[in-house]
Each structure stands twice: as structure tokens, then as C-alpha cells.
Amino acid sequence: MVKMANGGRRLRPAVDNLEGSLIRKVAETNIGRDDLIPLWFGEPDLPTPLYIKDAVVKAIADDHVFYAQNRGIPELREAIADYSENMIGRQIGVDRITASVSGMAAIMLTSEVLVDNGDNVVVVGPVWPNCKGTVFIMGGEARTAPLRADFSGQWHLDLDDIRSRCDGRTRAVFINSPGNPTGWIMEQEQQRELLEFTRERGIYLISDEVYIRLIYDRPRAPSFLDIAEPDDRVIVINSFSKTWSMTGWRLGWLTHPPDLGPDLSKLNEFNIASPTTFVQRAGVVAIREGESFVKEMVERYRCNRDLVFQRLESMGRVTLSKPEGAFYAFFKVDGMTDSVEYARKLIAETGVGLAPGRAFGEDGEGWLRLCFAAEANTLSAAMDRLDPMLS
């Protein structure tokens, strides 16, 4: 063919080499199975609550169907700022809030702001792999600072593991707490110590706090917004997906130093223009009228967590600690060396769909993730099926 004559590159090596989701790889060939209990994806099982659906229908009727401001409609940014101030108990100005078309998009924008070819970001993991994906797309390197599990299956971070991985090309440290898949919570004291380190280095701290409200021993997890000054190089990622059960709606936000606002505005313009206008209107209602919904949802997840923890703990080959945050049980299986193969085998033999630990980085190998945002009787049935293989 003529077109291949000069054998030019087809596409960027960085994109060619991107690893797709191993969860999707395991799931794809099995979706649609009759007896499947799918607990592999990180998604609430219940649809968005009615008060939010009503709000979006009203916004559409009111013709909120035109272009919106790049950083989001003022009403949404104000609602987010108010919510943050109530939650944190400190002033968080609207000039620090930029809406994005999901938490995922917020992370991509962050990498676009920070990561030049050859730069690196130190990512604490096992962790949802998508942060690393955005760094790769920008031509950067993602280095893992490992969480380490103790004998009881609880995860811990040694800050020296971060320090030792930073060099002159390090642009940021990426933290996800409460953590997906580990449920790890970074406590405020350690946050302080890390913030001091990133300040000294002059690098950014990216804190993915999308699970901040999904926590079982207090109203919310510690936030870097508790301790950071407005001008600190701290970018906090949040999303409507988990807290208000709005995964398919695509709405999130960044809290950032005020001087990044104009840059994020331009980047939203060139990436997506702005999130869907009527979805933003619904977001205002979701956040302003959502507290009772959030409380009920967390109570439901707490019961699910207790059920799943009790059952898994009793299985002989399983090591796990009680998840403190997020909605995952992340557990080690004695003797399992290939989590992708094992997840496939579990589906074939039990019809229970779990996510392989390796999907979250090499430090996740040997582990499996189960999402307990499901009906209790579904979770019980899954436990009954898993028991013979894991005991």
C-alpha cells in the first residue's frame, strides 16, 4: 500500500505501550454470563438517588443545554466551596475550585499541568492504575512507592519509600487515601510530614480524595486541605461518582492553589470545554441536599463490609484486615501467584467476578479485590460460592 511507503510511526510509543485495564481484561469475556456475581468494578450498585435525577430533569426542562464556563458554572463552584468549607472547617475560596468532567479527568488535567517528557511522579500503591496512565500519556515515568502489608493484611506507608524515589525530575507525589484497592487511610500526622517534604522539595502533592466520605469510624477521612495553605503546591481531586452515586454522570473537581485557576481554565477549554451543563446543575443539588443520602449509603456499606469481612476472615487461605475506608475488601490468597489467572479461574468455577490485585501494580500481586457496594444477599451468595476455593 502506498500509505505505508515511508514506514512512519503509526502512533506515539507512549500510547502504544499503555497497559489497558486488567480488570476489564478479566471481565470482558465474562460479562453477560447467566449466573455471574460481578464484584470487580468500583461502582455503587444502586442508581443515583431520585432527588438528583429530579434536579437534572428540571435543568433540562429549563434549557441548561448551552455551553458553560470552562471552570464550571459559578453555582456549582460555590456549592463545592461551601461543601468543602463545611467539611474542613476552613475557608476554601471559589477561586481554588475547578470543575472537571470526572475525577479521572481531573487527574489527567493535573498531569497535563505538571508532567513534561522525562519527568516523573511518585505514586503510592497498590493503587487504581489510572493516575499512572495519565503520567505515561504525557511522556513521564510513574514510580511506585509501595505500601507494605503487615502479617494481618493491613497496609502501611514508610515515607522513606517516597523520599528515596524522588529525584530532580520528580514533579509530584500522588496519594490516594482512603485507598483503592487497599482501604488504607493516611493519618493526619503522616500527611503533615509528607507535606513538609513536598514543600521543601518544591514539588506538588496530588491527593486523590474521592473516597473521603466512605469511611467507617469517623465522619470523613483526613484531607490535605486540613493542613495545606491555599498557595501550597497541593492539588486535591474529588468526584461526584462515589459520594453521590453518580458514576455515569461524569462530574468531578479539583481544589488547587488560586494561581492555577487560569491554567486549568485553558486546559479544560482544550480538553472538553466544560462538563455537561445540566449535569453541573444537578451537581449543585446533589451536594447541597445530599447529606442524608450520604449517611444512609455509608451505613449500608458498613453492614456490607462487616458481612464480607466476617466471611472472608473465616476462610483459611485468606488474609485481610477490616477495610477502614472505600468500599473494597482487598485480600491476600495463600498460594496464589498469578492473580489474573486466578480471577479467571474463580469466575469460571464460581461465577464470582473479582478484580486481580495485579491490576493495581506489581505490589498487588497475590491479592484480590472485591467491591462490596452490592446487595447483602448478593454478597452472601458470593461468599458461599467462594468459600470452597478459599478455605
Added chain:
Amino acid sequence: MVKMANGGRRLRPAVDNLEGSLIRKVAETNIGRDDLIPLWFGEPDLPTPLYIKDAVVKAIADDHVFYAQNRGIPELREAIADYSENMIGRQIGVDRITASVSGMAAIMLTSEVLVDNGDNVVVVGPVWPNCKGTVFIMGGEARTAPLRADFSGQWHLDLDDIRSRCDGRTRAVFINSPGNPTGWIMEQEQQRELLEFTRERGIYLISDEVYIRLIYDRPRAPSFLDIAEPDDRVIVINSFSKTWSMTGWRLGWLTHPPDLGPDLSKLNEFNIASPTTFVQRAGVVAIREGESFVKEMVERYRCNRDLVFQRLESMGRVTLSKPEGAFYAFFKVDGMTDSVEYARKLIAETGVGLAPGRAFGEDGEGWLRLCFAAEANTLSAAMDRLDPMLS
């Protein structure tokens, strides 16, 4: 402050140097003026038609609120493929269709696929500047191949202007026809010649065809899909915004070689996961039941175009040709050397908001853009106000 101690870079120079929209810069300080007639943005004035609003309300009621496939729900991709096949009269497989969260996002994905640090893209302009923005974000260079206006204000492309700007680091040529702001139509014969050139070079041809249905002398503009083979390095951008009056909805798509599908899937995952799920459902209905709406809309724009052309043509300082496509009158003003200043002056003295030609590149200097997607009596009033200054 401690955090600045080592004086590290704040953010990427590529982002720091991004130029924001000059249209927004002119508009921002004037939005909200009492007597304003805003014709500066490229947006239909009428809200989305009812049949699409009904469809999205139904999709929400039916709980289409969860995550969707990265490349879009199968029903949407099939509807787009069917629409393309009907329009083009050739087979366009579903494996060549990827949904995106707007035409803008589709262009950003394309730059992520193609543009490495130091690469370049040759962009035919004056043109909506956002394509160049995506190239800059990826660390690339955007080179303009100029359209040239003849004495009557009609724009022409000399392919040698493209050829002479391509070098070993050129990854793609970017064409927007029907063109924003020029209304320029690239005819099929010239498309063939350009496709031959990009085939020989082994580079990509990116064709932004979001205005393909907004054309006044035939049912649609020529498309590169008319002449490209499936495996050609051709990526066609399209969007729901203009054709179905859905600007604020954020939905678009790419038509691409089948082998790019898995890469675009990964890139959607790491950029936005997928477009809003219920918006995709509405997109299926928009495209399958939208022909009568599109025809009515084009007829309305045709009347507006004739009105605006007739009035502007009669003003002594104005040079323009009759717009053949898109919904803009792009006209030269005799003696105007700074279109940004002049657009500001026009607003101050007449209350009519136009876009400065320089917003579309240096080749646009000396020109102004007026969007005629508005009520006829509004356009008449604008003409009455502009007449004293432009005659």
C-alpha cells in the same frame, strides 16, 4: 515561604504559554450588558429540540446512570456508523467509531495519539484555535498553512502551502471544512490530492467535519470518508453540538482506522472514562430521528445568512463572500488593523458582540466573525447598529 525554597518550576512552560481564547477575552468584560447583541460565540441560539430532551429524560428514568464502555455504548456507535453509511454511501464499520466527550475532546485524543515532544502538525487556517492548543499541550508545534482570501473575500487553499510546511517531524495535517471562521469548503478534488500527499508521506490527515451538515448549496459538504480507505491514516472528527443543537451536552465522535480502536479506548479511559451515559442514549435518538430537525435548522440559517450577507455587503468598509458553509459571516474591515481592539470598540459603541479575527490566528487579523445562528430580527437590529461604523 519554605515551599518556594528550591524555586522549582511551577508548571510546564507549554501550559504556561498557552494562549487563552481571545473571543472570551473580548466577551468576558461585556457579558451581562443590558443592550448586548452577542454574536461572538459559535453556538446555536435555540435550545436542543424536544425529541432529544425527551430521550434523555427517559434514559435517566431508566437508570442509565452507571459507567459505560470506554468507546461508547454499542447502540450509539451503531447509530453513528449507520448515519455515516447513509450519508457517505459507503460502509463505515462500527470498529471505526469511537465516542468522545465532544468534538473538542476528540481532537485532544488525536493529539495524544500522535504528537510527541518536538513533533508538529500543519493546520490550515484561519481556524478555530483549539486544535493548535491540543498540539501545544502535548509539547508539539502547530504550523499554519494559510488560506488566502481573494479580492472578493473568498478563501482558497494552495496545497503547496501545506507541502512546504511539512518536514520529518510532521505527524499530521489538520483540515476544518466547512471552516470556522471562514466558511471555506474543501472540494473533493483537492481532498483527493491532499490524501495522496499524506499517504505518500505516511502522515495522518485529521479532518474536523463538525459543520458538514451546515452547508447551503447541497445536502452536505465533501468528507474525507468519501475517498479514504478504512486503513488510511485519516481521522475524522464530528460532534453533536452544531448538527443537533447540543453544545452543552458534550458528545462527539471519531471515525478512524480500525486498528486505532484499542488505543482510543485506553485514552478515553485515562482522560474521561466515557461520555455521560444518559447523554449517549439521547445521542442515539438525536441521530436516528433528527433529519427533519436538521433540514429545518439549515433552512433557518440560510435565511439568516442571506440577510446578514446582503446587509454587510452593502457597507462600504466591508469585504466578504457569501458564506457557503458553517454559520459565520467572516468579513474584512477596511482600515482595521487591530481586530481585538476594534471588537471591543464595536461592543462599547454599538453593543454588538463579534469575535476578532486574530482569535483564529494571525492570518485572521483584519477580519471579524459574526455568528448568524440567531433570530432574524436580532440580526437585523445588529446590522442597523453596525451600519454607521462599517459604512
